Amino acid sequence: MTVSRVLKDEHVSAATRERVLAAVRELGYRRNEVARNLRLGRPSGMIGLVVTNLANPFYSRLALGAEQVAEQHGLRLVLGNTGEQVQRERELVEDLVSRRVDGMIVVPAGATHRHLSSAALGGTPVVLASRPPSGIDADTVLVDDFGGAQAATAQLLAEGHRSVGFLGNPPALFTGAERFRGYWAAHEEAGLTPREEWVRRGPYDIPTAEAAALELLDREDAPTALFCTNNRITLGAYRAVLRLDTDTALAGFDDFEMADMLKVPVTVVSYDADEVGRRAARLLLDRIEQAPDKPPGPARRTVVPTSVVRYGV
Amino acid sequence: MTVSRVLKDEHVSAATRERVLAAVRELGYRRNEVARNLRLGRPSGMIGLVVTNLANPFYSRLALGAEQVAEQHGLRLVLGNTGEQVQRERELVEDLVSRRVDGMIVVPAGATHRHLSSAALGGTPVVLASRPPSGIDADTVLVDDFGGAQAATAQLLAEGHRSVGFLGNPPALFTGAERFRGYWAAHEEAGLTPREEWVRRGPYDIPTAEAAALELLDREDAPTALFCTNNRITLGAYRAVLRLDTDTALAGFDDFEMADMLKVPVTVVSYDADEVGRRAARLLLDRIEQAPDKPPGPARRTVVPTSVVRYGV
DNA sequence: CTGTTAGCGCATTCAT
DNA sequence: ATGAATGCGCTAACAG
Numbered sequence: 001m002t003v004s005r006v007l008k009d010e011h012v013s014a015a016t017r018e019r020v021l022a023a024v025r026e027l028g029y030r031r032n033e034v035a036r037n038l039r040l041g042r043p044s045g046m047i048g049l050v051v052t053n054l055a056n057p058f059y060s061r062l063a064l065g066a067e068q069v070a071e072q073h074g075l076r077l078v079l080g081n082t083g084e085q086v087q088r089e090r091e092l093v094e095d096l097v098s099r100r101v102d103g104m105i106v107v108p109a110g111a112t113h114r115h116l117s118s119a120a121l122g123g124t125p126v127v128l129a130s131r132p133p134s135g136i137d138a139d140t141v142l143v144d145d146f147g148g149a150q151a152a153t154a155q156l157l158a159e160g161h162r163s164v165g166f167l168g169n170p171p172a173l174f175t176g177a178e179r180f181r182g183y184w185a186a187h188e189e190a191g192l193t194p195r196e197e198w199v200r201r202g203p204y205d206i207p208t209a210e211a212a213a214l215e216l217l218d219r220e221d222a223p224t225a226l227f228c229t230n231n232r233i234t235l236g237a238y239r240a241v242l243r244l245d246t247d248t249a250l251a252g253f254d255d256f257e258m259a260d261m262l263k264v265p266v267t268v269v270s271y272d273a274d275e276v277g278r279r280a281a282r283l284l285l286d287r288i289e290q291a292p293d294k295p296p297g298p299a300r301r302t303v304v305p306t307s308v309v310r311y312g313v
Numbered sequence: 314m315t316v317s318r319v320l321k322d323e324h325v326s327a328a329t330r331e332r333v334l335a336a337v338r339e340l341g342y343r344r345n346e347v348a349r350n351l352r353l354g355r356p357s358g359m360i361g362l363v364v365t366n367l368a369n370p371f372y373s374r375l376a377l378g379a380e381q382v383a384e385q386h387g388l389r390l391v392l393g394n395t396g397e398q399v400q401r402e403r404e405l406v407e408d409l410v411s412r413r414v415d416g417m418i419v420v421p422a423g424a425t426h427r428h429l430s431s432a433a434l435g436g437t438p439v440v441l442a443s444r445p446p447s448g449i450d451a452d453t454v455l456v457d458d459f460g461g462a463q464a465a466t467a468q469l470l471a472e473g474h475r476s477v478g479f480l481g482n483p484p485a486l487f488t489g490a491e492r493f494r495g496y497w498a499a500h501e502e503a504g505l506t507p508r509e510e511w512v513r514r515g516p517y518d519i520p521t522a523e524a525a526a527l528e529l530l531d532r533e534d535a536p537t538a539l540f541c542t543n544n545r546i547t548l549g550a551y552r553a554v555l556r557l558d559t560d561t562a563l564a565g566f567d568d569f570e571m572a573d574m575l576k577v578p579v580t581v582v583s584y585d586a587d588e589v590g591r592r593a594a595r596l597l598l599d600r601i602e603q604a605p606d607k608p609p610g611p612a613r614r615t616v617v618p619t620s621v622v623r624y625g626v
Numbered sequence: 627c628t629g630t631t632a633g634c635g636c637a638t639t640c641a642t
Numbered sequence: 643a644t645g646a647a648t649g650c651g652c653t654a655a656c657a658g
Contacts, residue, residue: 001645004637013643028435033411034357035635038348038650045412046391054380055587060373067367067394076408077392078359081380095389098346099358122341206570235570242574257519257548258571261555274368315628317653326627348651351634630657641646 007031037100047284048096048104050080050089058254058273059107062129065277066105073285075102086110097121103284105129105277111172113138118296125287129280131174137299139283141276145175145253148269148306149182150189152251153227155267155308157190161225161249165198165216167209167237168229176201179229179253198223209236210243217244228252238262260311271306279304320344350413360597361409361417363393363402371567371586372420375442378590379418386598388415399423410434416597418442418590424485426451431609438600442593444487450612452596454589458488458566461582461619462495463502465564466540468580468621470503474538474562478511478529480522480550481542489514492542492566511536522549523556530557541565551575573624584619592617 005012006020023029037044047070051059067077078101080092089109093116096104103125106116117136118126127139156164166183169176180201187194200216203209213226217240226248228234234252241248241264251267259266279302290297318325319333336342350357360383364372380390391414393405402422406429409417416438419429430449431439440452469477479496482489493514500507513529516522526539530553539561541547547565554561554577564580572579592615603610 001637002643004635005644008637011643016644028433030407030411030435032351032413032635033408034347034413035351035650036637038345038351038634038652039636039638041650044347049392054373054377057370057373060367060370060376063373063392064367064394067392071394076412079362079376079380079390079392081377081384094343095346098343099389100345100347120341122343238571239574258551261552314630314653318628321653324627329628345651348634349653351636351650352652352654354634628658631655633654634652636650637648639646639648642644 003029004031043100043102045074046076046078046099046101047281047288048078048080048093048101048106050082050092050096050104050106052082052084052107052109054079054081058130061273062107062277062280065274065279066281067277068274069278069281069285082107082109084109086112090115093121097124102288103127105280105284107131108133125284127280127284127287129276132301133299139287139299140301141280141283142301142303143175143271143276144303144306145178146182146185148253148271148308149179149227149229150186151182151306151308152253152267152269153183153186154189155310156225156227156249156251157186157192159225159249161223162192163198163221163223163225164194165200165213165223165226166194166229167200167203167212167216167226167233169204169233170201176229183227197221203233203236205232206236206239209233210239211236213237213240214243217241217246217248222246223248225249225251230254231256234266234268238264238266255309259309262311265310265312267308267310269306270309271304275304316342317344356413356415358387359389359391359412359414360594360601361391361393361406361414361419363395363405363409363417363419365395365397365420365422367392367394371443374586375420375590375593378587378592379594380590381587382591382594382598395420395422397422399425403428406434410437415601416440418593418597420444421446438597440593440597440600442589445614446612452600452612453614454593454596455614455616456488456584456589457616457619458491459495459498461566461584461621462492462540462542463499464495464619464621465566465580465582466496466499467502468623469538469540469562469564470499470505472538472562474536475505476511476534476536476538477507478513478526478536478539479507479542480513480516480525480529480539480546482517482546483514489542496540510534516546516549518545519549519552522546523552524549526550526553527556530554530559530561535559536561538562538564543567544569547579547581551577551579568622572622575624578623578625580621580623582619583622584617588617 082088086109105127107130113136129141171177200212203212231254253269255268255270395402399422418440420443426449442454484490513525516525544567566582568581568583
C-alpha cells in the first residue's frame, strides 16, 4: 500500500519514500499496469490498429501517424494484419475487445461491416480508415479518392489529351470505384465521354498492369494518356510505355520516388498518409475521452485532401 | 464459474452449456483476457516491437514478418516507434515491461544497450534486430551487411571498374560500418585499395546523396562506379548520374522497384526483410516457451543472407 | 456436474 | 502518515 502511494506520489513522509524508492531500485520492481487497470476499472490503455496489408507503405504510414497521436496520450498501439481476409478481421477485432483496448482503428476488408460497429463490439469505440462504413454508422477517415482522380484526369485533358485510358482496381473496392468515378467526372466536365474500350478495371499489381497497358497501347486507336489508380499500376504502365517506346502521358494515384525522373511526363495524386492515421487516432481519442454516460454523438467523417503534382519529362 | 467452464469447454452438461451460450450471445459477453491472464499468472500474451522508424519499408516489413509468426502463436504485437531517440526507447521498453509483454523485439537506437538486457528488464526476453548488442548479451537477428556489400562491390570490380566510389551512412551506424567494411574487403580481395577521396560517409537521404554524388562525379578523376549503402542513397546517386549524363555504374544495398528500368546498369543487394522479423519472433518464442526454471541458454545470433541482383541497362 | 472459497496485483475506503 | 480490509474479473482447488 505504501509502495502504491509512493509511486502515485501521494502524501508520504520523505523518509519512507526514500526507503521505498531504494527497495524499488534494488528489486527492479515495476508496477503491474495490467492489474492496475483492472482495479481501476479502466481499459488497457492501448488502441488496436487493424490493417489489410502492412507491406503497403500507405498502411505503414497510417500506422506511424496513429502511433504518433496515441503516444502523445500515453496509449500504445496493438497491431493486426488481416491480409484482406474478413475472417481474420473478425477474429482480430474480437480479440482486441477481449483484451479491453480503449478503442480501435480498422481498415475494413470486406463488403459488410456489421461486425465492426461499436455496438457489436460491446461499446468499444471504432474508427474506420481508408474505406467508408457500409451498413453501419461509424467515424471514418477517407482520402479524397474522387477529387484526386478527377483533378489528375482533368490535368491530362487540359494538356490536350482526348483519349485517356483507365487502368485500375476492380470496382468492388471503394477506392477503385471512387477513383473511376473521378476519372469519369473529369471527362464529363470537359464535355467528353470516356470510351469503355480504354477502360481496364482488372489489374492489381505491376505485372498485370503492364500487361493491360501493353494491350491497350497496342491498339490502333490507342489512348495517348493513361490514368492509373495506384502507384503499382502506374509503374506497370510505365514499363509498358518504356517497352513500346511510346510517349504516352501518365497520371496516377499515389506519389512515388523517382516519379520526376521518368522518360514521360507523369502527373501524380499526392496525399499525406500519416495524416490519415493521425486523424483516425484523434477521432478515436475524442470518443474515448468523452464521458461514457453522455449520449454518443453522431458519427463523424473527415476527408484527407489530395494534391496533384505534375512532373515534367 | 460455470460460464468460465463453458468457455473453457470443460465437462458441463449440454443443457447448462446451451443456457450459458445463449446468455453469452444475448449479453455480448466477452471473457476479460486481462483479468484471466492476471489470475493465471501469465504475461499479457503480447510481444513488443520497438523500431526506429516505421516509415522505412525495411521496418514495416520486419513488423509484418514478426506479426505473422506471433499470430500463429496467438500473440499480438504492440508497436513502438523511437525515431532513433534513445530516451524514447528507454521509456518504451519500460512501459512494455510494465504491461507485462511476453517478450520484445527491439531495433536498438543508441550505442549503449545496457538498458535492453533481459536482466535489466526484469527477465523479459529480448531479441535485437538489425543491429547487434553492445555491452550486453542478447539474441540477435542481423542482415549480412558485410557479405552483401562485399559481393556487390566485387561485382563492380569484376565488370572491370577500377575506381569505385563509396556513398553511405556514417560509420557510427553498425550497418554503415559493416557495409563499408564489405566495400573495402572486396577491393582487398581483388588486390586493390580504395581511394579515400572517393569515399563519402555523410549522406543519409536522397538529396544529400545526390549532392555528394554530383561532387564526386564532377572530379577530374571521377570514379566510374559507385557503391551506395542503401536505396535512398542509390536513388540520390542515380539522380546525379542522370543530371550529369554520365554512364556511371551503380551498386547499392536494398532492392527497389524500377531498379531494372534505369538508364545505367544497377547492381542491387537484395534480402528478405520479412524474414528478419520472422526469425526475431522465432528466437523470442523459443525463449518465451522455454521452461522458466531451466537455465537460460546462451544468446543466439542469426544472419539473414543477401543476394546480389544485377539489372542490365 | 455445479457452486464456494480464495487470491493474482493493485488501489479505494476506512481505520488507526 | 501508514496499515487493514475489500473487490476489480477471473479460475484452480476444493466441496457437495
